[in-house]
Amino acid sequence: MYEGEGRNETATPLKEIFPLADNLALFAITVGETVSSEIEALFEEGDFALAAMLDTVASEATEIAGIIAERRYLEFLVSERRNFGESTVLRYSPGYCGWHVSGQKRLFEFLRPEEVGIILTESYLMQPLKSISGLMVVGRREIHDFEMSYPFCENCRTQECRLRIGTIMKR
Amino acid sequence: MDLLKDISNNLQRGDDEKVAALTGQAIAAKVPPKQILDDGLIAGMTVVGMKFKAHDIFLPDVLLAAKAMYAGLNLLKPLLVKEDIPAVGKVVLGSVEGDLHDIGKNLVGIMLKGAGFEIIDLGNDVPPERFVDAAVKENASVIGMSALLTTTMSNMKKVVDMVNERGLTDKIKTIVGGAPVTSEYAGEIGADAYAFDGISAVDRIKQLLGLS
Structure with missing residues (x-):
């Protein structure tokens, strides 16, 4: 599934990380279409500040929903009486870290996020816009601590991976 | 007054x-x-x-x-x-093909309008030829492109290349921005400018057009 349409970068962190995982789970989450319509309406009405703030809140809510899903997944594994004392979970998504966005196609074929109202466009993007999808990787925290030496890291300004990895390292 | x-x-x-x-x-x-x-x-x-x-x-x-x-x-x-008073300049804006994120692009459009520019907003998921065709049709001097994903950034280069291939570099300047985009990347793909945010987009475009 990870290979998707064969358009990933040759070397990616996830390619090295997921074989080391204890457990893997695909996920797709949305906060729905209503908030996106409201943002669009506010922009059209000229309420730019409110629109931008609501957009930020909606993006953050989607991320928090992802964090909650991670926790629930770990709780589920623990409830299955498996030993995950030293393990942690981190999300990876098509479109980031060398995993080509076309990877969404196979993910959708398998997971069927349409059932929760998420559809995939021809450009492999999700609608509603405030949706996330990808792979949750459970394993020792060290497996996620990759070097930023991949060619695509040079062109990435956000380097949000460092923040996310930093968070699990502190846990 | x-x-x-x-x-x-x-x-x-x-x-x-x-x-x-x-x-x-x-x-x-x-x-x-x-x-x-x-x-x-x-x-x-x-x-x-x-x-x-x-x-x-x-x-x-x-x-x-x-x-x-x-x-x-x-x-x-x-x-x-x-009174037939022209805008300061005309800018075609859009999020590149494969990218649906448009909040940043919208903010750039708002700032440019605020600076007296006319904006042709093509929305999101815009194919390269649509950027160039719109710029030619509207007689725009600038194409502004936004991308939020590292995997869609490369589509900016397709637009820049298309402007070059059609011999439009004297008439149409290109500017890029978006969360993962850097000025180094802009240089690498041959874009004329990079803007960090809406305010700097106004400055850069004014410079490109010799207005500041």
Whole structure:
């Protein structure tokens, strides 16, 4: 599934990380279409500040929903009486870290996020816009601590991976 | 003129109702529309941009000012059209193919309009040829592209290459931005400029067009 349409970068962190995982789970989450319509309406009405703030809140809510899903997944594994004392979970998504966005196609074929109202466009993007999808990787925290030496890291300004990895390292 | 200064000051405070009322007063007082635009509205937005760059104010303050700008601009627009006063420049904007994120692109459009530019917003998921075709059709001087994903950034290069291949580099300049995009990347793909945010997009585009 990870290979998707064969358009990933040759070397990616996830390619090295997921074989080391204890457990893997695909996920797709949305906060729905209503908030996106409201943002669009506010922009059209000229309420730019409110629109931008609501957009930020909606993006953050989607991320928090992802964090909650991670926790629930770990709780589920623990409830299955498996030993995950030293393990942690981190999300990876098509479109980031060398995993080509076309990877969404196979993910959708398998997971069927349409059932929760998420559809995939021809450009492999999700609608509603405030949706996330990808792979949750459970394993020792060290497996996620990759070097930023991949060619695509040079062109990435956000380097949000460092923040996310930093968070699990502190846990 | 005090009236224009009042427009500028109230715009900076984000008071859209006062800006609309004062713009109406200026129109009634037969102040030339271009002067109201330049010395009232754009002058106010210029100060807002400077304050934002100096970190004296935050994005919501800028957007409240932009709303006030639009309140005045909506009253002026019919007069500017009637007097055939051209925009400062015309910019085609869009999020590149494969990218649905458009908040940043929208903010750039708002800031550019606030600076007196005409914006042709193509929306999101815009194929390369649509950018170039629209720029040619609309006689735009600038194509602005936004991308939020590292995997869609490469589509910016396709647009830049297409501008080159069609021999349009003298007529059309390209500018890129978006969360993962850097000025180094802009240079690497041959774009004419990179902008970190909406305010810097206004500065860069003015430089590209020799307006500053």
